[in-house]
Amino acid sequence: MPPMSEIVVSGYYGFANAGDEAMLAAMIEALTDIEPNIKITVISGNPEDTRQRHGVAAVYRLNYPEIAKVLVRSRLLISGGGSLLQDVTSDRSLYYYLSIMMLAKKLGKPVMLYAQGIGPVKGLLAQGAMRYIGNMVDLITVRDDGSYQELKRLKVTAPPIHVTADPVLAMHPVDKLIGRSILKKHGQEGVAPLIGISVREWKDWGHYKQVLAHAGDRMIEELGAKVVFIPMQWPDDLSVSQKIAAKMKNRAEVLPDEYTTSELLSLVGNLDLLIGIRLHALIFAAVMHVPMAGISYDPKIDRFLQTIGERHVGTLKTVTADSLIARVRELWDERKRPNQEREERINTLRNKAFQNAELALSLLKK
Known part of the structure; x- marks a missing residue:
């Protein structure tokens, strides 16, 4: 049985992208600064690497039955960090992240978009999917005003939306x-x-x-x-x-x-x-x-x-x-x-x- 996790994090993790791994590290650092004992599970392309690199539980990103089990035993899904919701570099990834958000909502879990960089979303089908699922989530933070304007253009208006900043900016400077x-x-x-x-x-x-x-x-x-x-x-x-x-x-x-x-x-x-x-x-x-x-x-x-x-x-x-x-x-x-x-x-x-x-x-x- 998967472990109880208070927060499940979805994003582009486990692919050796330093920016995305930094965002995950920053999220974990900030969350545990406030709540040191918080339990976090990450949906990852390489769960073993994520466990070793970040010291958290992890499940494979295409193992939907396992993801569902983890979500059932969680209290919050964070879809977080980076330019996940755009269809310029790939429209498949946009639908993937939206599907994880939809799964969490179907299981009755709150969903937060965490410091997302939204857009550009150009395809009509992609815009419709963003509007439909975006208005189902419980809270949105975006990392810049341009992302906020993109949500307005897409008519995502139901959840509270806060303009914050990229999570990595909250990291502590390290020793040189x-x-x-x-x-x-x-x-x-x-x-x-x-x-x-x-x-x-x-x-x-x-x-x-x-x-x-x-x-x-x-x-x-x-x-x-x-x-x-x-x-x-x-x-x-x-x-x-x-x-x-x-x-x-x-x-x-x-x-x-x-x-x-x-x-x-x-x-x-x-x-x-x-x-x-x-x-x-x-x-x-x-x-x-x-x-x-x-x-x-x-x-x-x-x-x-x-x-x-x-x-x-x-x-x-x-x-x-x-x-x-x-x-x-x-x-x-x-x-x-x-x-x-x-x-x-x-x-x-x-x-x-x-x-x-x-x-x-x-x-x-x-």
Whole structure:
């Protein structure tokens, strides 16, 4: 018989995506900060990895009979973290997450959308499903105003909706020593400034890869910096990082291994500046107080940067080496003199991110 769990968490977990694993770690950290003895079960693509990585119970995401058993013995389903409810990268995943929410409601359990990034939802059938099931849930928190506007457009209006922030922003900064030892292992210690780059593959496009290679060379030559590529989703990001590094004239280090959330946070904390395509690379920089430049491939990048008073330096189609280098130069002074306005915005977002857990537990108590 499955264990009694007060909370069941559904999301894109167990797939070696550092951003999603960080969201799960942040959710568990915030919930247990408030209720240390809370019992949590995660619906995962790799239950054994999730058990070992996060220290919680886990069931396989396609084992619906087992999921139903766990839900029967729970008091709340959290559908949480990330861009689960959109049909741009895949419409199958949207229907999957909606099906888990529907199952919980059929079993009489309250459902919360936890710090979701909603949309874009473009298909008419997908919009109808979102409207129907979205209006059945008990509480929604979204990580930005753009997601709130998307819910309004979809006519999801029945549940209480709160605009909070990405759960990862509530995480405690970690010790930089772990990251320092990883960098030393790969020959990246020393006095030279260190610029990290986090990339992802996107539709086999070549333009942004060439731009990043050219900009990487200029940062090495003009700023005397070292450049290191940090893969956030392993091994996918490793491959595209190697492709870009191979286009460079100067040597850039590509970190080859898969890292935990704590290791990635520590690595980012050792950087002087981060250039990111991956959303959670940018969020890790915010958590660790590191200046960042974002390149947009999705509205979620624009939305996050807007919340901290920033703009992207270009999209994957429009970014240029000149615009990227210009932004890097603007941020260069922040290595020693932090941007106080942005730090205040990040602290506000950290408090909002913690509200997600407070609202979840208030729903549990009801």
